[in-house]
Amino acid sequence: MARPRTPLLSRERIVVAALALVDADGLEALSTRRLATELSVSGPSLYNHFATKDELLDAVVDSVMGEVDLGMFADALDWRTALRDWARSYRAALAAHPHVVPVLAQGPGRRPNALRLADAVFGCLVQAGWPRGQATRIGALMRYFITGSALGSFAAGFPEDERLYADDYPHLGEAHRLAEHRRAVDEGAFETGLEALLDGLALRFERLERS
Amino acid sequence: MARPRTPLLSRERIVVAALALVDADGLEALSTRRLATELSVSGPSLYNHFATKDELLDAVVDSVMGEVDLGMFADALDWRTALRDWARSYRAALAAHPHVVPVLAQGPGRRPNALRLADAVFGCLVQAGWPRGQATRIGALMRYFITGSALGSFAAGFPEDERLYADDYPHLGEAHRLAEHRRAVDEGAFETGLEALLDGLALRFERLERS
DNA sequence: GTCTATATATAGATAGAC
DNA sequence: GTCTATCTATATATAGAC
Numbered sequence: 001m002a003r004p005r006t007p008l009l010s011r012e013r014i015v016v017a018a019l020a021l022v023d024a025d026g027l028e029a030l031s032t033r034r035l036a037t038e039l040s041v042s043g044p045s046l047y048n049h050f051a052t053k054d055e056l057l058d059a060v061v062d063s064v065m066g067e068v069d070l071g072m073f074a075d076a077l078d079w080r081t082a083l084r085d086w087a088r089s090y091r092a093a094l095a096a097h098p099h100v101v102p103v104l105a106q107g108p109g110r111r112p113n114a115l116r117l118a119d120a121v122f123g124c125l126v127q128a129g130w131p132r133g134q135a136t137r138i139g140a141l142m143r144y145f146i147t148g149s150a151l152g153s154f155a156a157g158f159p160e161d162e163r164l165y166a167d168d169y170p171h172l173g174e175a176h177r178l179a180e181h182r183r184a185v186d187e188g189a190f191e192t193g194l195e196a197l198l199d200g201l202a203l204r205f206e207r208l209e210r211s
Numbered sequence: 212m213a214r215p216r217t218p219l220l221s222r223e224r225i226v227v228a229a230l231a232l233v234d235a236d237g238l239e240a241l242s243t244r245r246l247a248t249e250l251s252v253s254g255p256s257l258y259n260h261f262a263t264k265d266e267l268l269d270a271v272v273d274s275v276m277g278e279v280d281l282g283m284f285a286d287a288l289d290w291r292t293a294l295r296d297w298a299r300s301y302r303a304a305l306a307a308h309p310h311v312v313p314v315l316a317q318g319p320g321r322r323p324n325a326l327r328l329a330d331a332v333f334g335c336l337v338q339a340g341w342p343r344g345q346a347t348r349i350g351a352l353m354r355y356f357i358t359g360s361a362l363g364s365f366a367a368g369f370p371e372d373e374r375l376y377a378d379d380y381p382h383l384g385e386a387h388r389l390a391e392h393r394r395a396v397d398e399g400a401f402e403t404g405l406e407a408l409l410d411g412l413a414l415r416f417e418r419l420e421r422s
Numbered sequence: 423g424t425c426t427a428t429a430t431a432t433a434g435a436t437a438g439a440c
Numbered sequence: 441g442t443c444t445a446t447c448t449a450t451a452t453a454t455a456g457a458c
Contacts, residue, residue: 144365148357185348193348197407212443
């Protein structure tokens with residue numbers, strides 16, 4: 001096939017297909033061949049749009065960060081409400097694409113959406129009255145909790161084979177039933193942890209204001 | 212070479228070398244060929260000790276879980292002290308081997324050390340008076356926070372090139388200096404988050420006891 | 423901007439000699 | 441229990457025709 005009238009591919013089409021592939025079968029399933037097949041083109045055609053596979057992966061990762069809502073920081077509510085809403089949106093975006101979490105947990109690098117997110121969180125906290133050092137730590141610890149929440153289901157990690165636990169793990173007698181309640185357990189743990197974290201931070205903020 | 216008098220390899224020697232390789236260059240660097248070279252044997256020799264590469268990887272991952280101290284749960288101090296000490300030991304073990312975190316965050320599976328850990332944490336919380344449902348959530352949310360903390364450095368994720376931030380990210384003017392203080396930032400964030408979490412959980416525990 | 427053909431590297435795993 | 445030889449599959453990427 002020669003050059004088509006209108007291009008078959010675009011960076012966006014490629015990124016969308018690549019993300020779908022990663023979501024379905026994991027990062028290691030993202031090969032240029034498979035991606036090209038999915039897009040009904042030949043492998044080398046992709047190199048007209050991305051110089052290397054790494055450049056493509058970067059775009060895929062940042063597209064996930066682009067799904068995170070940052071609007072709550074503009075409206076300047078209190079820091080606690082903004083942080084809660086942001087955390088939920090952030091987790092939802094990551095949990096929809098768990099296989100990209102290990103990559104994006106390496107930090108923003110030069111990816112615009114990731115940098116925009118860091119900028120918004122830090123700006124909100126400083127504006128609310130947190131000292132810059134503390135604001136940095138809060139940004140970090142929130143990312144720790146959220147990426148950890150999206151990296152893997154807690155409930156689904158326990159095999160459903162009841163006999164596995166019986167003899168050796170006295171307290172795990174009901175662990176084989178965790179997978180059934182996967183969503184409730186995982187979301188309950190996230191919400192409990194989020195509120196506990198915010199309560200703990202609020203205690204520190206009160207102390208700060210009194211001094 | 213024929214069968215040697217004393218075996219050149221053992222499961223333990225292989226696991227230790229494999230972990231060193233993963234620590235140095237990441238999970239994808241763990242190939243049977245490279246591992247064999249590192250051990251001064253030929254590739255296929257490894258298959259006398261592990262049936263598949265997956266079986267080997269499982270052993271590597273569980274060896275990291277074996278580094279986590281669980282002694283604090285036996286002495287039955289208050290749950291808060293035990294949880295704090297355990298969290299620090301857990302994070303230290305994982306942070307020493309960040310490349311295995313995405314695998315072990317998938318849950319315990321059938322790995323004995325991982326199951327032992329889950330059993331100890333859950334048992335401690337229930338014994339301290341937490342309802343079983345709450346204890347499950349606390350085990351989950353602690354794992355979220357700890358794996359997230361060990362998955363990647365927050366500080367090291369920001370490029371040191373000052374010009375990157377200047378125009379587009381008004382609040383990140385000092386972000387290029389984060390990498391310098393990497394350890395202080397990452398450990399400070401972990402400690403702050405850990406104490407905030409424990410404070411928030413303690414609030415809930417008090418409420419529980421009053422009712 | 424897409425194609426076919428291909429270069430080059432590397433992977434996990436098996437067969438069978440010793 | 442280790443070896444050599446090899447099978448089979450798959451990867452990223454380039455050259456050059458159209």
